[in-house]
Amino acid sequence: MIRRVLCVALLLGVASPADAQWTQGGLGRFWVKSAFFWQQTTEEYDAAGNRRERIDRGEANSRAVFTDVIIGLHPKVDLWIQIPFLDLRFTSIAEDLRSTGIGDLRAWVRWQPLNLGRGSTPIAVRAGAKAPLGFAPLDVTIVPLGEGQWDLELFGEIGHSFWPTPVYAELWLGYRARFANNTTFKDPGGEFVFLGEVGGNPTSWSLLKATIDGFVGRNWIVEGVETGTSRRVLTLQAEAAVRLPGAVWIEGGGRFPLSGQNFPAGPQLVVGASWAFSVGSRSPQ
DSSP states (O other): OHHHHHHHHGGGGTTSOSSTTOOOOSTTEEEEEEEEEEEEESEEEOTTSOEEEOTTOOEEEEEEEEEEEEEEEETTEEEEEEEEEEEEEEEOSSOEEEEEEEOOEEEEEEEEEEEHHHHTEEEEEEEEEEEOOSOOOSOTTSOOSSOSSOEEEEEEEEEEEOTTSSEEEEEEEEEEEEOOBTTTTEEOOOEEEEEEEEEEOSSTTEEEEEEEEEEEEOOOEETTEEOSOOOEEEEEEEEEEEEETTTEEEEEEEEEEEEEESEEOSOEEEEEEEEEEEOSOOOOO
């Protein structure tokens, strides 16, 4: 249980959108963001979906910095890489466990085949993979930094700008195929993933946004037997951001799990900074 609760807690930051389906616009365009996530909780959603105090009365303290880099390859294609650095701790009356280091690496390629409404409604397809780089020991008394298996993901994305009203909306729908871990003989099951976001600019230098995201997973298979254990979560994220000179944005807010199953409960603090810039010449539009 310790391994599961701490591992899935890492995914709370993963669904945060990085510039949505508006691709970077050409070769040499970059978008970089680092975001700090912190959650300290003694609560969880159990197998029945009820929110409760952990039975062992332990406390999970998860801190992570997710760095996203999006690289423009073509006006309609970009590469998105996400690298997490994790500091995870679990304490109870019986033990005090902690692990720090790099987590699992994620990468996606996004292609925007359509841009409807004179450019106001882009539609994109995004495919990617998660590489199990995070330390995932067999010893259940060691806090893992990764999940120990490969994932493949496929998303459809659509967005819309309501300009001249400074408001936008976007929707992601996707599926995450999670491969079996041949070391632990566990197959965590695939997940249907979704995200919806609305945001707006009260001024030219400020942004407010709200995001609903989550996933619904299939049952786990352990040593060839379907267990009936699955996981799900629905989370609300609210953030405010301000723009500094040089196309740098500073943002802060919170994530609030609304429901779940076999997942940590409790709010999460989010603080981040992003920067968009160009290097060299851009490819033709």
